[in-house]
Every structure is written in C-alpha cells, then in structure tokens.
Amino acid sequence: MSSDLVIVYHRQPYEEVEVNGKTEFRENKSPNGIVPTLKSFFGKVENAAWVAWKEAEDTSNPGFDRVVEIEDSFGKYTVSRLPLTKEQVRSFYHITSKEAFWPILHGFKEKYNYDPVDWPTFKEVNWAFAEAAAAEAAHGASVWVHDYNLWLVPGYLRQLRPDLRISFYHHTPFPNADMFNVLPWRGEIIDSLLSADVVGFHIPRYASNFVGCVRSLRDVGNVPRVKVTEDLIAEGSALSDRTVPTEIHTDDRVVQLGVTPVGVDVGYISQLAETEETKALAKRFRAEVGDSTMILSVGRTDYTKGGADQLLAFERLLERRPELRGTVRLLHVSVSANRNMTVYEPIQRELEEIAGRINGRFGSFTFQPIALISRAIPFNELVAWYQVADVAWITPLADGMNLVCKEYASARSDGDGVLVLSEFAGAAVELGAAVLTNPFSTRAMDFAIDLALDMPENERRARMELLRAAVAKRDTHHWAKDQLAMLSPKNFGDGTGGSVEAA
Template sequence: TIVVAGDTLNDLSMYATGFKGIVVGGAEPALIERVRKMSRVFIAKDEGCGGILKGLAHHGVEVESTPKAQRRMDERGEADLVMAYHRPPFDEVLENGVLKHKRPKSPNGIIPTLLGFFAGARKGSWVAWSLQDSRTPQGFVRHVPVDKKHYPNLKVARIALTAEDVDIFYKKFSKEAFWPIIFSFPDKAEFNQAHWERFLDVNRIFAEQTAREAAEGALVWIHDYNLWMVPAFLRPLRPDLRIAFFHHTAFPSSDIFNILPWYREIIGSLLQCDYVGFHIPRYVENFVDAVRSYTPVEVLESVPCAPRFITYGCALGVDTMTSAIEVGGRRVKLGAHPVGIDTGLIENIVTKPAVQKKIARINALLDGAQGIVSIERLDYVKGSLEKLQAFERLLEQYPELIGGVTLLNIITPAAPGMEIYETLRTEVDRIVGRINGRFSTLEWTPVRYFYRSLPFEDVVAHYAACDVAWITPLRDGLNLVAKEFVAAKKTTGSAGVLILSEFAGAAVELHGALLTNPYDANSMSKVLHQALTMGADEKAYRCQRMAAIVADNNVVQWGDEFMRAVQAA
C-alpha cells in the first residue's frame, strides 16, 4: 500500500499518480483547491503527523505500536543529566586479562569539567562506546562506576561496539566524509552509502541507550559531529527530554555543508534539539544559513558579538549572532561558547622542578636563538606544509635571522589506521630535510622536528621556553594550543607572541594575537618577522590582554556558561 502526503502545490504531482493521498492541515490553499475533487485524497484538519494519522485511518491503514517499541518508549532511567560522548571518561586497558580503568593519557580539560557536573547529589549517566568482540558479548557489564568517591551517583553506560563498528563509524566515515566538509576541504571528501548506514546504526544505538538512562524530563548533553543523528532517534523515543548539543569542531558555510548527501537528515536531527552550541558566532550563522537552505526559518532573537568577539578585521568575524530560531513550530536556541583550558593545571605544571629543568634544557638547546614553537596533529587542515614553506621563505628574505631563530616543529601522529595522512607525513619530512639541508650550520639547525606524541609536561615546557607560538591552521574549530601557550607564558612571567591563523576559531576571541592568512605566503613570512622583531612593551601588552581572556574563560567557566544557557532555554 502506498499513501502519499504533502502540504504545498509542489506536491500536486504525487496525487495525480492515483495513489491514496493525504493533505495535512495548514496546507497551501492552492493545493487544497486542486485536490478537492480527487476521491482518493483525504484533506485533514490536523497538521503534521496528526493529519497523517487521521488520513491513514480514513484509508483503512491500521497503525499501531509494536510491543517492543512500546516497552522502549515506557522505559525510564534515573539520570537527571546524561552525557552522550563517544568515548568514556577513562581509558579501558586490559592488563593480565583484567579490564582496568585509567586516567586518559590526553590532558583533555573538557572531560574533568563535564565530570564536575556530577560531583554533588545529581544522578547521572555517561553513554559511551566500549570496544568488544561483538555487540552482544557474553558477561558484558553495561553499567560501571566512574569514581565512587568523587562521583558516587555517576555511572558509565557502556555500548558494546566491534572494532569494525569503530573503524567504519569513527575512523573511516567520520574522517573521510564529515571531517573534510566540516573544515571546508570538499575535494578530500569520500561518500559511502554503506558507511552512512553504519553511522546511522551506531547513532541509533547511542540514542536508545540514552533513552533508557534518562529520568523523566532529564537533560541530555550530546557532544560533537560523531553523534549528529542521535537527536533524530532520541526525540521520538523520549519527547519529554531536554536535548542540548555542542559542536567541538567548526561548522562550515552552507554551500560547503550542503555537499553532504545527507545534509537534510543532519539538519533535521539537530533541529530536534532544544539548544545547539558552537565555539564562535560565525559557526552559529553558518548553521542558520544551512537550516535556511533546507526549510523556512524565522529568526526570533539575535545578539551583538562585540566586545567579547572580534567583529571586523578577522576572516571569521560577524557583528551579530542569531540566538533563537523557529522552524516548523519548534523553537531552537543557539549560542557561541568557545571552549577554555585548565589554566590551573598549566600553572602547576610550569612550576614543577622537573619541568623547570626541561625548560632550562630547551633554552640551552636554543643557545640564544629565538624559539618558535609549533605544535599540531598530523592533519591537512593544520597547514603544516604551508608553515614550513613560509619559514623557508623567511630565511631567504631575512638572511640576518639565520642562526638567530629556531623552529621547534612538533607534530603528533594521527591515530593508527588513518591512511589518509600518510602522504602528508612524507611531504613534511621532505620539506624539513630540504630546509635543514639548505640553511644548517655546524652550530645551528633551523628546524628541530619531532614526529611523536610528547608528554604534556614536555609540551608545556616548550611553550614556556619559546618566544613565539606559530599556530596557523588552514581551518580549525577553535585551537586550544594557542590558549595553552598564553597560559604558560603568563605563569613564567615572561611575554610571548602568538601568531594565529584567521581561520582558527580562537582568532575572534584572543584579542592581542597577531593574525595571519595561512593561504597568503607573503602574510605568513611578514607576520612571523613582525613577531620576531616586536618591541618588549607591545609584546607584554598583547600577552597580558590574551592572558586575561584565557583566565576568565577557562574550561570550568565554559561548562558553567553552556549549562546556564541550556537551562535558560
């Protein structure tokens, strides 16, 4: 049985086929007039789903909920706050056949901040994957405590995913289809329908587990693009929930985002949220434009972006930001919340005697040369090649700097299995070799290149020892390395210069950074020369201004601000 339904004159051709039809309430009068005499078309008074259900009943189509679906709808958990985050707040490590939970290796300040919301009596659940041999492993323990002492009412709801699930859903599809689009590199995107269906399957599982965890009227906080489709599955299961979503990445312009074959489904899913947060206002406006290209939008509220955000003179600046929209009768609140860092952690690290010794060793290595620190993950969006080419050009244009500057180039390897980055690594190796071959002397090497993951204490020591941080991604959602450098310099009591790409989200937040266009070879070398020759007073003023911003908007403040905005919505 085929039944067609619509509400605009554009849908007329469906009814002309002779199928049974439904025109829902609130439809265009022109459509109603044209189908009024068609005997197989039912004109409903109710809008949307209500009209379709009435029409199905009119056509004799029986509609019922299956017992399994009904049981799923009726299930309620005890958690007042549910975090849906693809990874758990700990690393699962198998030692001698025993599964143990250990503190994450990455110094991610976001996870401790999110855990902080469960420090009191609030009952909570953290929905995350657990790598298993199958989706239904024998003896699988679904719920495990995080920390009974500090978070007595928080448990992790583990979702059993296979290595193939994680490989397709996360390593392949998310990185090959979504990542290039998010950062505006559509030529690198690969779309695979089978991978999309696996992505949907995993998101559905996350949504179903979230629905089982949440108490009546609970708040669900969903994190990042890996879980884009969770709201679409969750809202029908639990219409009582308040759903918030935060993007930890950029959000591209609508003409780029709409390249995704599934952009309609993704936008439709995000519109099931009550609140959607992004790093900066530009990403909010990009999202609104993407929604507008999909469906009519009414802008309900907007707010000025200054003085917190740079509005002019920056590629990502906008002067006003949409803060509430209405689509199809649903009101969705929007906001900009740039993630902060754990400034206290960096202060503690810098003052450690062992780290002070590391700083002294780096200074000895520099031997009077100005240190330029560059720390980034191996990824084409980070602009590693453009940066090295600009440094080579600097030495060509300003030969007086030869022997007086050293680039400490630290690149963190990509996760295992990310074949897409292997060519990039080969090219980086080649250019580093060429620069050192051209300009090295017996006493000096222009590029100190480290292709490895350094302990965070070593990273902080490099921040503290260097005069300039050179952070020039071609695109970046925010960039926390820039903020970490500023916090480290503040703790040492010395001034440093931050060079930041205009296309990093942090560029509109960190007043005082030197902005550069990583696509402009002349801008890159010119701004780097400006940083290396900057006077002490200007350097101190810029560094102090950025330090105040980083301290005021630390990661705890970010979490509190986001939660307040969600509660207000």
C-alpha cells in the same frame, strides 16, 4: 540508577590499563582537554552517566561489562559502553566522519569522499548511542550530545524520550550552506539537530552558518539576532561577526542557539607552570636550545592544520633573512593521526620531506633548524616548551577553536612571548592581541613571522597581558557555567525533572 545528566561522547572518560590480568580505569594523563572538562560537570549533579563506544569482536557477547560504575576525583558516575565491531568503527568514524564530514566541515570540498560511505551503518551506530542515553536518563533529565559524528542522536533521542532536555555541542566549525549542502544526508542531519532544545557552537559565525543551512532546507521564519559583545570581535579575524542568532522557531519547539567558546583550565596550567618540575624542565630545554630564538608549532597531522604551508614559510624566512640562519629554530610538533587513518599518511610524508630539505639546506653538523616531532608530548613537558618558546606559531587553514594557543598564553606566567595565530582559527575572535595572519597568503605569513621575531619587549608584554586576560575570562569554568545555564530546567517547559544547576 537513572541519571539527571547524561553526556554522550564517542570517547570513554578514562584510560583502560591492564594490570596483572585485570583492567583498571585510570584518569586521563592530562587533566586538560575536552574529556576532563566534560567530567567536571559530574560534580554538579547527584546522578550522572557517560555514553561512549568500545570495540568488541561480538557485539552480542562483547566480553566486557556494558555498564560500569566509576568513582574518581570528578565524583561517582556510570559509564555505558556501546560494543561496536572493528568494521562498525571504521565505517562510522574513520570513513563517514573523517572522510566525508570532516573535509566539508572545514571547507575542503576537494577532500570530500562520498563513495565509501555506508550511511545505514552510521544511522545504526547513532541509534545505538541514542538508545543507551535513553536507558540511562531519568525522567526530564538533561542529555548533552557532543560533536558531528553523533549528528543523528538528538533526533533519535527525541523519538525515544520526548521528556528529555537535549543539548548538542558542535566542536568543529559549522560551514555555510553552499559547503554543507554537498552532503547528501543534509536534511536528516538538520532535522535531527532541530530536535534538540539547545545547539551550541564556539563562535557567532558558526551559529550564523548553521542558521543559513537550516534556512536552505526548512522554512523557520524570522530568526532573532543580537549584537555580539566586543570581546568576541577581533578586527583582524576573518571569522568575526557583528550579530549572532539566538534561537530558531520550529513547529515543535524553540531551539536555543548557544555560543560559548571552549576554553582551557587556566588555573591548572598556571599551577603546573609554577611547579619545580616544570621549571626544571624549562631550564633544561632552554639550555638545549642555547641562544637560539625558539619558535614552537603544535598540532595534529591533518590537512586542515596547514603544516606544510608553515614549513614552507619557515624555509622562505631562512632564504629571505640569512642573518637568522643558525640562530632561529622551529620545533614543529605534528602528532600522527590514528594508525587506522591512512588518509593522513601523505601529509606526514610531505612534512618529513620538507623538513628534511630545509635541514639539508640550512643545517650543519651541530645545528638543525627544524625538529619535527610526530608523537604526542606529555602535557607537563609541553607546558615547559611553552615557557621556552619565544614565538608560538599556530596557523591552521581552518580550526573550530584551537586550544594550543590558549594553553600557550596560560603557561606564560612570565608575561613574555608572541602568539602568531591564523585568522581562520575560532580562537582568533577572542585573541585579537595575537599577531593574526592569513595562512593562505605567503605575504601575510612572511610578514607575521617577521613581526613576531622583531617585536620589542614592551609590545610583546602588552600583547601577552591582553591574551592572558582573554583566555582567563573564558576558561573551562566559564564554559561550564554557560553550558549548565542552558541545560538548566528553568530554561525548558515547566522545569520538571532533573537537577542540573548553573555553577
């Protein structure tokens, strides 16, 4: 059956579990995150589909059904699974996307690795995604493509199905032209994105950067701009802009530029925070921490996250303020990257070396100042740790949005806690009530953590009230409503076909 809405994302929308020799499809363990958020759209259309890849030894005979029908709490939908070989996945995702695109997107030109890129394979995989989406889509349907590893899908899809409404959402930062144009394939990428009807970004700065990249390559004339609403401007953030572009006019179409920050499921987190199980976990964790002041940091093992810089700042804290030794603890959760991603192994070793040195210098038989965790923590446990943490220390060097800081605020139903946040995280433009800091400055990092630890209760609560209000205002439902509005038929041509409606 043809679908009115097709979501194209590299990950499958469920977990595959083998039980008694049979494969079962189970909903993701955590209902929070981008996959459940995208699946929530399925309840708003009669027929929906998802396109993802699945590894296979032989793509012509993959050993699994190419198309499966799924029914879960989000509704009924079709999943079209592209069989990709291990080598195709390595080339398309682990090398081209992560070693070439990722560092450029985040401003780390020195990490850019062009030599191993197999551009024909990247194009081949993107074409396969486009073909699968075209096969699933009804006439006039909406196809929503997600993230930079599928940059070429909109252009291919427009060739295959000019009747479709195509939207592309960028989940990472979008860099300025000086950085983006390092990519030799910049023209192909920009032309593909300009084949979409909507190109979405987290914050105004990324939309502005995109326009700058387009203008460096194509003559698109005047690009209208409007004032940014006050709640998307934080004076302490390096990423705040006062105006935002709204559309780009090409010879073929008007490309809408949508700015909608991704949020978290505030209702779900708040509900989980109030369960007896979470309260019991939080009580147990607090008993384990004792009277210590608890600082929590959560992120991935990635050079963009600034993990080593943060650990060095913690070391300076203990050097600078000896009275805090034995009374302040840091739980640093840095989840190891995919085992196939050897590029991140040196980062993990560096984190372990610094944490080990700090524990050796300032620890004792009964007290270790740093607990370094390199595995994913179940979400219900993480929410309990959010409730225990006196300070959430989230200081990436670059981050498209960052949802951990929003989860922390959502979990603090007690109204207490301090958020220290990098001004280079997209979320900083919404969360001006956080203690914003520049992770490239040792002085700024030192000042911010001192301020957080010494903050009086009345100020902590006043800031947290503002943070919780900001996060609640732009939760997953707000994001879904805005995105569905841009995908709505009334925004395109004669509005024929499809049945996507704004929530």
